[in-house]
Amino acid sequence: MTEAGLPTRVRVKAWALPGHIRTPGYLRGKTGEIERRLPAFPNPELLAYRLPAPEVPLLRVRFTMAEIWGPDTPHPDDTLDAEIYAHWLEPADAP
Amino acid sequence: MPHDHTHPHPLRPDQDGPLTEAQLTEIALRELLIEKGVLTPAQITAQVTAMDARSPANGAAVVARAWTDPAFRERLLTNGSAACREMGYDIGTLNLIAVENTAVTHNVIVCTLCSCYPRNLLGLPPDWYKSRAYRSRTVRDPRGVLAEFGTTLREGMTVRVHDSTADMRYIVVPERPAGTEGLDAEALAAMVTRDGMIGVTRL
Amino acid sequence: MHDTPPPPDTPLTARGWFDMGGTEAGPVLPDEHDFALWEKRVDALVILCQAEGLFTVDGLRRALEDMGPQAFETMTYYERWVASLRRNLVESGAVTPTEIAAKIDEIRARGLSYGEVTGHD
Numbered sequence: 001m002t003e004a005g006l007p008t009r010v011r012v013k014a015w016a017l018p019g020h021i022r023t024p025g026y027l028r029g030k031t032g033e034i035e036r037r038l039p040a041f042p043n044p045e046l047l048a049y050r051l052p053a054p055e056v057p058l059l060r061v062r063f064t065m066a067e068i069w070g071p072d073t074p075h076p077d078d079t080l081d082a083e084i085y086a087h088w089l090e091p092a093d094a095p
Numbered sequence: 096m097p098h099d100h101t102h103p104h105p106l107r108p109d110q111d112g113p114l115t116e117a118q119l120t121e122i123a124l125r126e127l128l129i130e131k132g133v134l135t136p137a138q139i140t141a142q143v144t145a146m147d148a149r150s151p152a153n154g155a156a157v158v159a160r161a162w163t164d165p166a167f168r169e170r171l172l173t174n175g176s177a178a179c180r181e182m183g184y185d186i187g188t189l190n191l192i193a194v195e196n197t198a199v200t201h202n203v204i205v206c207t208l209c210s211c212y213p214r215n216l217l218g219l220p221p222d223w224y225k226s227r228a229y230r231s232r233t234v235r236d237p238r239g240v241l242a243e244f245g246t247t248l249r250e251g252m253t254v255r256v257h258d259s260t261a262d263m264r265y266i267v268v269p270e271r272p273a274g275t276e277g278l279d280a281e282a283l284a285a286m287v288t289r290d291g292m293i294g295v296t297r298l
Numbered sequence: 299m300h301d302t303p304p305p306p307d308t309p310l311t312a313r314g315w316f317d318m319g320g321t322e323a324g325p326v327l328p329d330e331h332d333f334a335l336w337e338k339r340v341d342a343l344v345i346l347c348q349a350e351g352l353f354t355v356d357g358l359r360r361a362l363e364d365m366g367p368q369a370f371e372t373m374t375y376y377e378r379w380v381a382s383l384r385r386n387l388v389e390s391g392a393v394t395p396t397e398i399a400a401k402i403d404e405i406r407a408r409g410l411s412y413g414e415v416t417g418h419d
Contacts, residue, residue, distance in 0.1 A: 020356060022260050025320075041262045069235060078238075079253070080255075081258070114411060114415065122405050122415065123401040142345055221328075221329070222331060223327060227318055231321040243326050
């Protein structure tokens with residue numbers, strides 16, 4: 001499912017942020033397919049520190065095990081779905 | 096659960112051993128919050144009771160209805176929370192996504208970052224779900240973790256792992272067992288286990 | 299296949315200890331236990347205080363994370379939750395550390411067991 005002009009393949013930014021984050025390290029730099037778009041929620045990275053937290057769209061992204069763990073992983077076509085906040089995502093073909 | 100105060104309670108290991116720091120802290124915070132008018136004893140008791148009422152039996156009933164009512168199944172897979180509320184469950188602010196096992200797909204749920212779990216439907220999660228081993232290995236070696244729970248998958252099946260990283264919570268709708276066509280929803284619900292709804296077993 | 303390597307780990311940017319996905323670990327031990335009343339009360343206080351707007355689940359998690367991996371290895375789930383609850387309540391201004399300490403002294407003076415100092419089941 002895609003809205004016109006919006007990417008379906010996205011890459012998780014390889015940020016390394018100290019403090020409270022909800023983007024797991026094992027997914028950083030990995031590319032996946034948007035499985036579904038969810039409502040926007042207040043940014044937990046700010047809520048955690050009692051700061052005003054604007055809402056950020058949340059997306060479920062599906063990754064293959066091969067993408068995450070490498071082509072030699074025993075079951076490369078098994079998948080992993082995770083909810084990633086939009087500010088952690090960029091189009092898969094971004095430089 | 097209501098308690099009769101007219102006679103002494105029997106020895107309870109969790110209440111009659113030496114007080115721990117954690118217990119002292121709980122009592123202190125609870126009493127201070129009551130003294131300050133932030134909470135009432137009735138509210139606290141009601142919340143304990145409400146959580147006690149939440150159990151895998153609720154999830155099992157939802158699953159059994161999905162097995163027997165195709166229109167409900169569609170609604171459940173589209174909007175898990177609305178479907179649970181439709182059945183009368185008080186799930187509070189739970190944002191539920193139901194994922195369905197099939198003959199070729201097996202789903203399993205984990206929260207690698209902490210221990211997120213659909214508590215308002217299934218009740219409190221087991222200790223193993225919150226363990227380092229489960230949180231670290233399920234996203235990397237789900238079939239290995241499944242094997243430790245005695246679950247092996249048929250040739251050609253795909254595993255889908257769901258890492259509960261943000262605001263959604265998850266329940267697996269296990270595959271309906273073969274040979275159960277004659278059973279009603281209540282009998283079917285009795286077959287649905289917590290571990291099946293987490294996804295470490297097929298049922 | 300494009301694969302951006304993560305930045306090198308430094309003390310400031312290393313993955314959080316709590317970010318456990320894919321890290322080394324042994325077998326899953328099928329541990330579970332029936333929750334004690336004090337644990338259920340901790341759980342209830344955490345839920346109710348959030349409903350009162352005193353803190354968020356994000357603050358609860360952040361305080362748990364700030365307790366570090368040693369706490370995860372040596373304390374039980376609800377021992378950590380009550381510590382996080384205390385931290386969050388102090389941060390909210392709902393209680394002060396002095397009030398907590400004084401209350402604990404008062405409780406200790408009542409008796410030696412949970413049942414005894416809470417006066418009922």
